[in-house]
Amino acid sequence: MAYNAIVVPNYNNMAKNLTKREQDYSKWYNELVVKADLAENSAVRGCMVIKPYGYAIWEKMQAELDKMFKATGHQNAYFPLFVPKSLFEAEEKNAEGFAKECAVVTHYRLQNDPENPGKLRVDPKAKLEEELVVRPTSEAVIWNTYKGWIQSYRDLPILINQWANVVRWEMRTRLFLRTAEFLWQEGHTAHATKQEALDEAKQMNQVYADFVQNFMAIPVIQGTKTESERFAGAEETYCIEALMQDGKALQAGTSHFLGQNFAKAFDVKFMTSEGTQDHVWATSWGVSTRLMGALIMTHSDDNGLVLPPNLAPYQVVIVPIYKSEEQLQAISTVAQNIMESLRVNNISVKYDNRTTQRPGAKFAQHELQGVPIRIAIGPKDLENKTVELARRDTLTKENVPMAGLAERIGQMLTTVQESLYNKAVEFREHHITPVDTFDEFKAVLASKGGFVSAHWDGTKETEQQIKDLTKATIRCIPLDFEVEEGHCVFSGAPSRGRVLFAKAY
Amino acid sequence: MAYNAIVVPNYNNMAKNLTKREQDYSKWYNELVVKADLAENSAVRGCMVIKPYGYAIWEKMQAELDKMFKATGHQNAYFPLFVPKSLFEAEEKNAEGFAKECAVVTHYRLQNDPENPGKLRVDPKAKLEEELVVRPTSEAVIWNTYKGWIQSYRDLPILINQWANVVRWEMRTRLFLRTAEFLWQEGHTAHATKQEALDEAKQMNQVYADFVQNFMAIPVIQGTKTESERFAGAEETYCIEALMQDGKALQAGTSHFLGQNFAKAFDVKFMTSEGTQDHVWATSWGVSTRLMGALIMTHSDDNGLVLPPNLAPYQVVIVPIYKSEEQLQAISTVAQNIMESLRVNNISVKYDNRTTQRPGAKFAQHELQGVPIRIAIGPKDLENKTVELARRDTLTKENVPMAGLAERIGQMLTTVQESLYNKAVEFREHHITPVDTFDEFKAVLASKGGFVSAHWDGTKETEQQIKDLTKATIRCIPLDFEVEEGHCVFSGAPSRGRVLFAKAY
Secondary structure (H helix, E strand, O other), rough: OOOOOOOOOOOOOOOOOOOOOOHHHHHHHHHHHHHHOOOOEEOOOOEEOOOOOHHHHHHHHHHHHHHHHHHOOHHHEEEEEEHHHHHOOOOHHHHHHHHOOOOEEEEEEEEEOOOOOOOEEOOOOOOEEEEEOOOOOOOHHHHHHHHOOOHHHHHEEEEEEEEEEEEEEOOOOOOEEEEOOOEEEEEEEEEHHHHHHHHHHHHHHHHHHHHHHHHHOOOOEEEOOOOOHHOOOOOOOEEEEOOOOOOEEEEEEEEEEEEOHHHOOOOOOOEEOOOOOEOOEEEEEEEEEEHHHHHHHHOOOEEEEEOOOHHHHEEEEEEEOOOHHHHHHHHHHHHHHHHHHHHHOOOOOOOOOOOOHEEEEEEEHHOOOOOOOOEEEEEHHHHHHHEEEEEEEOOOEEEEOOOOOOHHHHEEEEEEEHHHHHHHHHHHHHOOOOOOOOHHHHHHOOOOEEEEEOOOOOOHHHHHHHHHHHHOOEEEEEEOOOOHHHHOOOOEEOOOOOEEEEOOO | OOOOOOOOOOOOHHHHHHHOOOOOOOHHHHHHHHHOOEEOOOOOOOOOEEEEHHHHHHHHHHHHHHHHHHHHHOOOOEEEEEEEHHHOOHHHHHHHHHHHHOOEEEEOOEEEEEOOOOOOOEEOOOOOEEEEOOOOOOOHHHHHHHHOOOOEEHHOOOEEEEEEEEEOOOOOOEOEEEEEEEEEEEEEEOOOOOOHHHHHHHHHHHHHHOOOOOOHOOEEEEEEHHHHOOOOOOOOOEEEEEEEEOOOOEEEEEEEEEEEEHHHHHHOOOOOOOOEEEEEEEEEEEEEEEEHHHHHHHHHHOOOOOOOHOOOOOOOOEEEOOOOHHHHHHHHHHHHHHHHHHHHHOOOEEOOOOOOOOHHHHHHHHHHHOEEEEEEOHHHHHOOOOEEEEOOOOOOOOEOOOOOOHHHHHHHHHHHHHHHHHHHHHHHHOOEEOOOOHHHHHHHHHHHHOEEEEEEOOOOHHHHHHHHHHHEEEEEEEOOOOOOEEOOOOOEEEOEEEEEEEEEE
16 A cells, blocks of 8 residues: 555645735734644634644654653653542642633433434433543642652652643633643652752753754743742742744743642652651643744744744655656656655655646645755756755755755755744844833833833732733743842832733733 | 652562462452552542553553554544534444443533632533533544545545543443553544555554564454444454453454444545545554553563563663672673663663662562563672673573673563563463364363354354353454354354454453
8 A cells, every 4th residue: 555644735825825924913823823734623612633744743842852851860651631629629729720721521421312312411320429620730630649659758859741631721712822622741740858849940941941942943031930920839930931923922831849839738748868757849840732833933934834944744845847757757766866865864855746736836835834945856957967945944946966965955954943043033132122111111012012121019919000001911030130220110119120021822 | 960760669579469360360460560660540530640660661662653653654643632422423333332431521610619618619600512522532523523624535545643542431440451541542544445444444453463463572363353342333343362361362452444434424525536426434443551451461470570672661770789889889880881882782771779779679679560681790790790680581590791791682682572472472372272062162261261263153142142151252253264164152053164252351
């Protein structure tokens, strides 16, 4: 059986139909996700189908993150999807934070509906004694488990990660950015000392920053959340904040220092090396399929997706240009050689020799899907021993000799990866605006957007009022926070430094 | 931060406490799963926690299967966890097959319980208009999605796999073998012709057979299920059947030819290359964390887990034997060199230099956890330039020179992998017993167990009566079924060949 492995919609002229970013950024995003075959809405409210092309990108993220987690001493495990209500409510703040968006399993059986032949209904006799919450996050079920694993300091630290699906019943959903079900990883660690837990939380935030910057080519700002923006149940939330093309921020990952809150809620104590009893210190940290949204809104353009080479399901696509079957055969022979030379150099490549599509439609599809480099080979190229190379990010083309092609492409991929990152850094730097008055604050948000760097008096009340008036929230108190005496941009009260505000996804 | 990555319970004398298989096989299994740190029961009825050591084995299975799926042209994707009731009931046989074991989400919010301060209750106002079934399998939600993807023969085949969790509300559960939630992969393919779908279903059953035999060292018999044992909604179910040490069979994987049943239920038609309309042909296929149970019950012994080298989280463990800190340092230097030489040869190795455990406890732990090869190094070994090598499967030890160690261990791992497979084949061959009378049938089942090869008249009634009388079911009609005129072992009616009966997990 020779299968054509790729699901192929008709991409003819698709890019032409893509809404321009300037016109309607949000519409552009929604269309791009669907047209580039990344994901689509499902029959289940708020839940998405991640399509093969989108999932292949997610798999690349997973593989790299998993490697980084293991390199920092973590192991994977798996905990139950369901959280019994009594466990869920044990850590009060956490429960309160998630209670309003919980999918709840109440029954365990369906039966034939006597009133509607051929239909089913919930069997009223199969009601669960205790309701089960579909995990919105797993601290409760995991700390209830850790209780059985920890007696002594010798059992610590526990450094575990889980790849899983979670459900948060959001009212307004958007593909990848906010979905009722999403995929993520959640790390849950247990430590003997406060310092060790704090170090772990910081370390994992740094791992996220390294991953998002080096692998996804997205610059981020590391910081901590204000109390009101913290994870429910955390004592400190570290985060990485990215900036999207439309000037809105996106929280790309968080790492929480949970103190002893969960250990106390689940009564997890250990014998210290001094023989005393103490509650265990905890962290948790996660990134999700939301990163797909960050990827799209950092690099893509009006022609569609732009992928950093590290994340491309295939980094290079070869399109044959031919009229006769003979020409196709001659081109295919050359293409095979090129593919071999690329694969030897660890460059992933796909030969698009479909006969159901014309070259123009193929070009449009690969542009829309963000393949970093396209090679076109026609009969003239065979004569001249050249190929046409096209770069997706710059939309530039050049004719180059076949000799030394793999090396040239290897260098070009490195250039693309770096150049996407540099471009995003430049955009981001241009969109961090220090302001000293609330009028400026509002004006910057209304005109150029981005991060607004301003003094804040440190109170919840001010934070809330600014949010009510401008929709901007404090994205983070940057880790490189510098002490600078000043006055709160809103209240005028004394402040010891600037924090970053922005409208956010 | 230098973390000790492994969660370390106290394994001292644990193996000694393991129930013997002869005494109580079922108890031995349950104890082994927990003591070898593979999994444990959770606070959620019937749901398990897969612990890091168990999950590491599952990850090895996943990686290999994923490679095999991709090599046969499949791509991964992700579909929603929830199935709206109206979709779930669309394919009647499938719905009927799973309705009795469905976890059902009926509400999407919790609220403070006014009668119990600090507690939560389901918010009666947050009732879903339509109940959501937590997927027991994904045909319904996937075929409802495929409907939007398929218009023409050009859109076919679709070859997709999903790694996911599923929930089946089983009443009697056992770790790995039968749990309310389990992890699996489910392939779902769509084809233009019946023949292509049949070929796919057979191909994937062959992939499973190759994987289980070559990678897990478990011999299997390929066959088809009888109508009453088929997957609900399938027209043919291919399966691989393994034999456990206690003489019971275990269905290790299934691959279903679904005909046009789901295409008809979800109205998925396509334009053929001749311009006519036809319903799409389907397959689905899956293996699950149940394979962990098969692994344990094929190879393990009274001392604990025995792992084929392909599946071992680490294939070799090095234990230093020392009295002084000086000795430890000298041994560690040698151990580092050995580890490097093993890693260069793609052999995974762990240096167990914990100071919290004595060598005896370490030996017991690694034996219990099935590490294929143990190296012990003491001061005398340093003098003699030797190490002690111990094989887990045979429990044999030998002193060997350090020179050429990596090569020797590489060969030994190959030998262990082959020898486990051969031993299991021998056991299986000895436990396929042809019988020609029902008395013999019952006697074999009661004494040696295993597969009973017998003539069957092909009727559901006989199949059911045999099951009622003996608890044995028809495991499969072997693919290498040979025509042999005979008489049904139960009814005496004419039969054209033998099928395999067994009691099964």
